[in-house]
Amino acid sequence: MSASNQPKNATARKDDFVQRGMKGPNRLGNTIFFVSRLVDPFLQYSILGNGLANGLISRLGGTVLPQGPPLLTNTFSDRLGLSPYRSILLAMSIGSMAKQNFHLTTIMQEQLKPSSALAIGIVNAVFNSINSLLFLTAQTSASVNGEHFPQTPLIVGTVLYAVGLFIEWFSELQRHQFKKNSANKGKVYQGGLFSLSRHINYFGYMMWRSGYALAGGGWVWGAVVAASLTYSFTRLSIPDLQSYMEERYGEQYQAYEQRVPYKFIPYFV
Structure with missing residues (x-):
């Protein structure tokens, strides 16, 4: 070809x-x-x-x-x-x-x-x-902030890390189980965590990456990582993937976009 x-x-x-x-x-x-x-x-x-x-x-x-x-x-x-x-x-x-x-x-x-x-x-x-x-x-x-162990950045960072890693893993596992069923061939997965955001797995990745950064380098570094990943996903990765999905699934994916308007952060973006 x-x-x-x-x-x-x-x-x-x-x-x-x-x-x-x-x-x-x-x-x-x-x-x-x-x-x-x-x-x-x-x-x-x-x-x-x-x-x-x-x-x-x-x-x-x-x-x-x-x-x-x-x-x-x-x-x-x-x-x-x-x-x-x-x-x-x-x-x-x-x-x-x-x-x-x-x-x-x-x-x-x-x-x-x-x-x-x-x-x-x-x-x-x-x-x-x-x-x-x-x-x-x-x-x-992040450990040098005048607090005894466990310091606040470590607590918050660990929670963000654990929740984010679970969201990314579980959402992708849910979608995988859907796709394994031959009856769902050619269908867009719209259930589970993907009913909250069309790219909920990206949101989970941003969460755990930011939590890891926060636990290591503190609030400023955690915020820098969160902001840079949010920009990268919402301005680069998601638009490209969305174009691919619209092209592949047509009206079916457009209906999904109408039903789930949030592309990244549930109920926000």
């Missing part, structure tokens, strides 16, 4: 991370994504527990926070030697990795290009590493 004869959605979105409409796994792409995400918790532990970035912080004029008393649970986690706060940040890295690799191996149907898989893995590692670096730097750490 020549480029001039390709479907509009195939040519317009050939540079997307996920190749929409192209079913079946790209084994190399999936392997790169899975491994790159699997490596991230080890990277974050090296930063939080082994001082991997302490020299960088010092060279930039920052003061590295002391380790603090280790978490004692009489379990394997005690061998990590991390404080309770650092243990929670590491758990956030592990949780996001597990969620994304679950999505890859259980839910995702579209192909993922190797270059895109590597880019996504790098972006996640960079975001998580910035959270860890900001936490470790006394001048920016």
